[in-house]
Amino acid sequence: MEDTYRHKGMRRRLVETLRKKGIKDEKVLEAIAALPRHFFLDKAFEDHAYQDKAFPIGSDQTISQPYTVAHMTELLEVSKRQKVLEVGTGSGYQACILAHLGARVYTIERQKELYELAKTFLPAIGYPQIRLFYRDGYKGLPEYAPFERIIVTAGAPYVPDALREQLSVGGVMVIPVGEEEQTMYRIRRIAANLYEDEPLGPFRFVPFVEGLNE
Template sequence: MREPSRDYGALRNLMVQDQLVRRGITDQRVLRAMGRVPRELFVPEHLRHEAYDDHPLPIGQGQTISQPYIVALMAEALELKGRERVLDIGTGSGYAAAVLACMALEVFSMEKIPELARQAENNLRDAGFSQVRVRCGDGSLGWPEAAPFDGICVAAGAPAVPDALKEQLSVGGRLVIPVGQEHGLQRLLCITRRSDQRFDRKEYCDVRFVPLLGQEGWS
């Protein structure tokens, strides 16, 4: 049976107002980015009718695309102004990288699962975001050759904040990451680098992410 046609632009605008603005997202750069990126191109075709629903969706390989509000909350926590270099950990389908590409000068994105990395590159190209650089590798170790970064956004739960990612922050840069000592439940943190040795920490809310697998994540 053929899927009925949908006005994804209207659904996107409704998502921005109902799921983001009403929950307190105020950064206009975030709202514009979320209103621009065609989320339906970053979910499996058979789930496109749920692309703008208020929940995560499976994207294969045991991974998910986060619900729109969480993507917006993490992007807002980075406090981007438009000239930053950003590292996105856990590319998944590429959706968050596309949102960040609307808000920053450069976006580097890392995905541990080769099949997802390839699919994310295709999704980003099809959606018009081919400038995002995608690498397959251990995201818990970051992307040292491209560092330092003004923002790092991690879409997977770590047992602790990886030192490698902290060290790849520029002074004044922010690292947004879910951290928790058990699988499936974390606290969303924002780590701000104030100097070579000083880092501030801010807590947001409880979240549920897939585990960050790697040398400085879960084994």
């Protein structure tokens, strides 16, 4: 896989597009400028990789549009060395953005095919530190909890209690909630039994499904 001057130029233009759409966190924009998105797409989509669009990645899943990735990452307020749980590995693009920011990333995928691909692919492109799990996202990773940050990259009909419980006190979760259309929520755990749920506007995601898909 090559990352040419042409690709880097397209990423620079994408970053300018994201700036115009309201993304302000320079570290997030730097991560998007650094990470070759075309690596995560089928060769047929390579010329479209730096458009601000979602694309299919197989198993009825998509790679989110760059604006959505940038917006959710910005809402998450990630710092270096923070322990982050991602629910919905997909192509691995969001996980790599988080790792680029210095997070310790734990990521869950319920689609066996996507999990197997990511397990081989992410180390091959320089992200061996990302820890991948073939698990049911509704259950999180209780054995590795608590997490300082949790990000859910699929539309959830409700916020799973297990994910709330696995968020550390002072931690932040970003999750789209709703059936047909979702509202993005930023949830802060204020104390052991106190959460602040902040609704932040409409989005549309593939559904967050319970269980595993062999």
